[in-house]
Amino acid sequence: MNTYRTAEIARIFGIHPNTVRLYEEVGLIPKPERKANGYRVFTDFHVEQLKLARTALQVEVLQNGLRKQAIDMIKASSALNFNKAIHLTERYIEQLTREQRNAEEAIAITEKLLSGEYQELSGAILTRKETADLLQISMDALRNWEMNGLLTVKRKQNGYRVYFDEDIRRLKIIRSLRCANYSLAAILRMLNTVTSDPKADIREAIDTPEEDDDIISVCDKLLTSLQYAEKNAQAMLTQLEKMKEQYSANPTL
Structure with missing residues (x-):
């Protein structure tokens, strides 16, 4: 011994x-x-x-x-x-x-939303509360996403926020990815990438933190982290x- x-x-x-x-x-x-x-x-x-x-x-x-x-x-x-x-x-x-399946499904939904496959153009202009109700999310979530730069909302002359079809589509993307536990930083990185390059690889963009990021969390590279965790779990077994x-x-x- x-x-x-x-x-x-x-x-x-x-x-x-x-x-x-x-x-x-x-x-x-x-x-x-x-x-x-x-x-x-x-x-x-x-x-x-x-x-x-x-x-x-x-x-x-x-x-x-x-x-x-x-x-x-x-x-x-x-x-x-x-x-x-x-x-x-x-x-x-x-x-x-x-x-992992949830994370992959969220990416698939995002790809379809970005391609316009799920796009339902209503032409409606919604308030923040109407938008929150439509997407079945809290107004606090909306505020948080806006404060973290995921969405820039237009305002009426009286200062009230208004949401258009394009905003709703973007919010559906954010909601889907957040439900799969992607971080706000990862979602913002992906949205910025596809805005500058519509043909960019969504999976790579959302799973690859920038080199100059000060702090990188597991959810900033969710797909890789889940795969790594499963590999470790198999070794543990x-x-x-x-x-x-x-x-x-x-x-x-």
Whole structure:
């Protein structure tokens, strides 16, 4: 049986010793035994468990409870409940597949809206409330999208905002992509790209942050992140099967 000190575990994974202690504190790895001097003694099981946790959290997909599912899976494995951990991982993979399908469907809808396939020209001029009601979104969502530059709204002489057919089409695109959990930054990037180049690849535009972006979130490259998370989840499933076989009887081996 191999044993490790906190600093050695940290060095294996290239993390700070405090991170190892944090993983222990929140239950992502089991509490190690301690020597008479109080020093923690980690085992090979801790190494495998920490590897599993790091893989699970490498891509932090947050929508629809995905992060919680990953945390629950890690904690189940930490408690040696491998059957539960495997079941949770399989459910996690199914959810990731659904999220990818939703993301792809939103792009397909966007392509059709941009091509004019879904365009219904009414000629109507709508108020903000009428627009929100038509699209079944909140007025706060409309304000937020406008404040973040996704839409520039015309105003009447009295200062009231008015929405035309082209605005409605753009808002339908935004709504569809937001429902699939694309970030506002990713949507704005895509809209700006197709405005300057109508033949641009929508999928590439929405999934490729600019090099000079200060902060890039997972949802700024949603398609890539979901695919990466699913790949990691498949690796976790394989690892859990091996851990179940090796550590079910004695986690210290």
